[in-house]
Amino acid sequence: MSEMNLVQAINAALRQEMRRNPDVVVLGEDVGKVGGVFRVTQGLWEEFGDERVIDTPLAEGGIIGTAIGMALYGLRPVPEIQFADFIYPAFDQIVSEAAKYRYRSGGEYPCPITIRTPVGGGIRGGHYHSQSPEALFIHTPGLKVVCPSNPYDAKGLLVSSIRDDDPVLFFEPKRVYRAVKMEVPDEEYTIPLGVAKIVRPGDHVTVIAWGAMLYEALASADEVAAEGISCEVIDLRTLWPVDIDTLVQSVQKTGRFVVVHEAPKSCGYGAELVSLLTEKCFLRLEAPPVRVTGWDTPFPYTLENEYLPLQHRIVPALRETARY
Amino acid sequence: MSEMNLVQAINAALRQEMRRNPDVVVLGEDVGKVGGVFRVTQGLWEEFGDERVIDTPLAEGGIIGTAIGMALYGLRPVPEIQFADFIYPAFDQIVSEAAKYRYRSGGEYPCPITIRTPVGGGIRGGHYHSQSPEALFIHTPGLKVVCPSNPYDAKGLLVSSIRDDDPVLFFEPKRVYRAVKMEVPDEEYTIPLGVAKIVRPGDHVTVIAWGAMLYEALASADEVAAEGISCEVIDLRTLWPVDIDTLVQSVQKTGRFVVVHEAPKSCGYGAELVSLLTEKCFLRLEAPPVRVTGWDTPFPYTLENEYLPLQHRIVPALRETARY
Amino acid sequence: MVQTSSIDTPRRPTPAPGQHDDDVVTVIGPDGQANPATDPRLGVEMERRLYTAMVRTRIVDQQLERLQRQGRIGFHIGSLGEEACILGSVAAFREQDWIFPCYREFGALLWRGMPLQRYVDNMYGNANDPVKGRQMPDHYTGRPYRFGSVSSPIGTQITQAVGFGWAARLRRDPIAVGVYFGDGATSSNDFHTGMNFAGVFRAPVVFLLRNNRWAISVPVERQSASRTLADKGIAYGVRAVRCDGNDALATYAVVREAVERAARGEGPTLVEMLTYRLGGHSTSDDPRAYRAQDEVEAWRRTDPLVRMRRRLEALGAWSEADEQRWRAEVEAELRACIETAERTPPPALSSMFDDVYAQRPWHLREQAESCERGPRARAHGHGGGH
């Protein structure tokens, strides 16, 4: 056990998998000597050298396109996109190629790559260093999408992602990078993809969150607990394929739910969760499902905290939902 | 008035706007001499010449990136992407640039471009000539999204899109291109963006559709009418911003609704419509909202008709919803 | 204003069909004799193999076009006129090397060992189609033959081939990777990025640029203002060569050298193969709408099959009787494949939900069940294409 923050836990997972399996390679902009702009890959270049920790030219399409080629060859590449906001030059390779490779080749060519990328707001990054594009990838059949909220989960989920035989988008909530510390086992362990976690059991309202917003959901649950509202807070961990059983069970119990995410509301992942749970728990619903999300505007700089679905916006939603 | 199919109506709209306004230019792959692979721009090159009907190199990012530059200068470019499936090399320019230009420049730089692109299945195009990516653009603040279902609407909506001061994605359902003919006025007219149309009034179930699937929805409504189920079929026409009033009014009347679209279900636009209407009509809902959509797989070739949400899949959904 | 020294490279005038700039490697002369300075000296047996493969490709192409016109298949994208550059190049790779295709190289797929029956099954998207009827015709896959999976988006295979070759290099596996694409694809993002990464990381890749002068209706002059497409290698520090792509032996020679260099760790090569698309872009295209018949006729006179046959005849290694026998053989084989393919049922309904992931997640299990339980769509027709 060592106390680690999210950055250290992800680093530990990468190091462990690279030691364990020579096929694991890391590539991206600035991942080498400097260890990434958030220092997540720090020390890997020194240990594994230039051939397995690869600083690439400035071209996300090249990072993902060549990573796909490496995966077809038999490696297990873990490409990094410096910020999720800069994933779009690689979008074609991800949605037209990686996502469809196994299917379109009749199963001949699996494409096991794990795309790591920092996501979300909270670091005063404005338009282009704050976005949360998970919905775009959930809408694309063939991809898995993961987003850990804490160091322990991050290590176990990243190991599972790298070992998974399908392409995985691994979103790292950058607001959490150094904000949360906890004990993390030094040994190997995995957390299976597709399994959510009830982080706070409760009876009145189900709150669904992940990544950085989980903490806002928890703080909000604390706040309304004083008013007698008991929230069940679920950390999705794997966004897609989602752990539908845990969600349905919780909503069958509470009859009410709120989804929290940073991305804009319209056509965000919240819409899918609302639809799924409305389909599956229709007769049990006692209040309209509520989405507390980023507004439908580009991500602003100065007013960042008014844009994000923080505690001040979650709490009223919990109250309304509980009292509906 | 002339009888026109969808291809001819769009062609007429382009010709009319190009005659009316010298700032309107068309650019894309094969749009010139040959008039586009679907012949939508046929004859424009002959009339307006190489400077206004521009065959470009094979680079969608270049088509959209330069169109944005032209719009900043003051032109009204109407770029064509040959198939919506090939829009991804331009995705960065659309979502990071066009969508955010006005906002990020404090209003200094509007970006009025109209991106035309054929969308959807039904022509045996398999993976890469059949997709419907509207949800990705609806999720991106700053974009408008239009999809006409018939020649009359297509002409009026395209004119409105070109004259609109915001970037518009104009999706043309290729299955409808030559399948539907109707009388279209030769004179100028516009159909305002953001206004849906009730194409078949009814009392029991609201059916929301657009583009090619509208016809499947209508045929399904016909089929169940014999069983005494009365459907109100709404053609959205503008997908985003959506005509919420028309939808809410209809669902307040019927208490039940079904959404039909070709794109995969998960995180598709259907999810947003279900969520919006559940939020706004919660107490009125008498049955769980149903999404009849493409499956969550890449678009197949041979089994295309089993993949698409055609009449054989809509009819049972209407029955279940009506009888719930 | 001062005049500064600058790099300025005006475009070369286009030579007439069959004529070439000095830097373009050719082997077979008008008389069927090989230029001893460039002749790869393959031996009669191999040259005959090359020629017969080219003829087979042509026959299959023509027959598939016919089937499409009869509505028996939905689409075909052929290689009429490009047989020399496709077969000459693929033949230059060794068994251990890998090929990443564009969409016009079924001839290369057959050369690598794919049985004709499986290719024809792909044209029908039936239950025996290697891609399980999921993609359009000519979007095949051939992993057992060290051959990649075709997708439609232009250029995407280029960076993938670079990553594949780079991975081999990291594993100290002395192979070369060939990647096909067209002149239009040089404008794509992935050409730029693939060439750039290959240059920086010395990936063992041979970039097989089929310059057939057209990208659907867009001529190569509208595609790039560079003097030649090979010149683009300079932007990436990637060695570049040009060859007469209608000359199978010239193509073989330059590609073989590039393959050996790559495998030896001497880096990538861009090979510009100068050829011409004699037919439409695909069965969906009518090229008369955008190009002069004269141009096509002039190029038809440089037919790579005629050229190679003349070469074999000059060697005394081919006769009209050989030609008749071979054609009859291929036609019979093809007829049998088509009959079998037409008797083969479509893929099973439930296969639609396989291979999206390694295992079916809950939502696809639900969807598959709902699909199988529900009513069936009307019969499957055949439609258009790109």
Place this chain on the structure above:
Amino acid sequence: MVQTSSIDTPRRPTPAPGQHDDDVVTVIGPDGQANPATDPRLGVEMERRLYTAMVRTRIVDQQLERLQRQGRIGFHIGSLGEEACILGSVAAFREQDWIFPCYREFGALLWRGMPLQRYVDNMYGNANDPVKGRQMPDHYTGRPYRFGSVSSPIGTQITQAVGFGWAARLRRDPIAVGVYFGDGATSSNDFHTGMNFAGVFRAPVVFLLRNNRWAISVPVERQSASRTLADKGIAYGVRAVRCDGNDALATYAVVREAVERAARGEGPTLVEMLTYRLGGHSTSDDPRAYRAQDEVEAWRRTDPLVRMRRRLEALGAWSEADEQRWRAEVEAELRACIETAERTPPPALSSMFDDVYAQRPWHLREQAESCERGPRARAHGHGGGH
């Protein structure tokens, strides 16, 4: 195997700081004298304007870095060491021309006429910020000054500048468009596509490539294996020139020629400006983690400000007293701007919902209302950046 003729261009060895290959245009010699063969002969007044603008840029840079360390602004991305190439290039454009910036050219923005106050407001994202506090510091916009809008994604401005210039050409408006980007950006999709379109359509664009040898921690050698970055022009039939980017007069000379050519309809030019990023990539970066201090020190000895000052002193047009006076003046102006900016409130809450579209649609009206009605977030802090 036969040896075929090929294009193969090994990378040039990198000259020492301050040394240049023959094809690199320089003007100011070590003694401060101008090379008469290349001197653009701007006259003393203009040369002094250039120099004072460079000094002002440097002072603003240093002060903003200090403010960031004090937590008074969130981020700054500076131009330490690149002042000559930024000011020398922007000065070569005429009033009617347009500039598309990258993110490191606030000096160019000020040169085009943006009041310092508005720029400092942008650093604070306050109510007077031209971008209304919506983007990070240094993501300004300057339409009144014929200056574009900064965005973070690398390279995207390049195709836009090409489209802008091309539109001007269609309208017969004889302007030139300058577009800035770095050596890292030459790997981007938009560099490829922008250069290619500019070559094909002869867009009146001057590509202003600040080769400062680093893209964050990635050295230019890892960015491309091409012999020089200017060589990339060959791939697109685009004229290319190289200049000493630490020499404001050399930069002016080559850019001016390119501007005039472009405006006359003689097509685009790629200008590779050889310079060096003396500071960190931005205030978020510590370059000691990835590059040798020796290298930085060697380049520091080529400081463009020292070079230009020596030139003015050689002309007898600048003295230590002038220097003191000017520095004091700029510092006072800047101090006042900072004070004003710090007194200015943040943008109004409701402004967050403006400018998404020309008019607010129903859903943004609803959201704005809900936001304004709801409780306020805690105070706005200052965080990291890229």
